[in-house]
Amino acid sequence: MRLPDHVTICEVGTRDGFQIEPEFIPTEQKVEVVDRLSEAGVPRIEVTSFVHPKAVPQLRDAEAVMAAIRRRPGTRYAALVPNDKGAARAVDAGVDAIHTVVSASESHNLANVNMTIAESIEKLRAVAQIAGRAGVPVQCGVSTSFGCPFEGEVPVAQLESVVARLVDLGARGIGLADTTGMANPRQVSDVLERLLPRFPGIEWTLHTHDTRAMAIPNILTALACGVTNFDASIGGLGGCPFAPGASGNVCSEDLVHCLHAMGVQTGIDLTKLIAVSRRVEQIIGRALPGQVMKAGPSTRRYPVPDTVASRLQAG
């Protein structure tokens, strides 16, 4: 298996994860989670989103969170924005990068941001101008890249056309999002083999949801195709409030564990990351789907039972 030496993980739990939590999480607890992620060495964090507070009430404290986090040199602090108003707020709040959102399917885009795809692209042009003036890089995420919960299959040509318009308006990075976990490894490979050569110089990110337990297989497939940036969510938190059936992202510590076990570095301290996951379980008051936090890393060893030990000694 050919693997890169290093991959870059972007933690999205405090945005994609927290956004669906019904009980408001106090600002200081959101800040604590971001700070602990920074201390664990996470290189990129999508801290929050600058969207309409009525659309996502949980993240209405975006400015306050950005103002209170402790910035670790080496971590890039980004936020999700859907339009120019969000971009202006994000730039004022001092984000290091802007992550935008548009869907590859019309119905999901209308449900998510109340705009057609064409209207969204016009807004994102304005976002790119605001970000450009502030010297902030823009990474454009494309929701429902591998399937839509309303429309089903999303033709690759349709995805390609959205990506082409985003690249035209100046996106440096493109994030392909499997919003409701519909992608499978063969499809991921087909899509990447078509898109990567078509848009040279773009930094690609795969954003997965583990709705159908295919997130890590999809990530391994993308790795084999040359993608080295992956979004993940602490404990496997997450889901889109405007996509029925959406559940959590790939679990950050499970992904980091998998990569480290294969000798692929992330710069993240797994033990500290698992501790953050446990803290998030306390904050939201329920267990998270992450598996390594329950099983421990594969290096964990148990005492040999006495009966087995005596037979081993007997030779």
Ligand code: COA
């Ligand atoms: N932040 C705060 N307020 C915003 C805003 C933003 N990013 N964008 C627009 N608004 C305000 C406008 O200023 C306007 O305010 P006013 O009524 O006081 O004049 C009002 O919202 C309506 O503006 P409009 O452009 O018509 O927005 P809309 O009601 O059609 O909503 C979005 C569009 C994109 C703002 C909204 O659907 C949204 O925030 N969606 C977020 C979706 C999301 O986060 N999904 C999960 C992540 S994938």
Ligand code: ZN
């Ligand atoms: Zn998502």
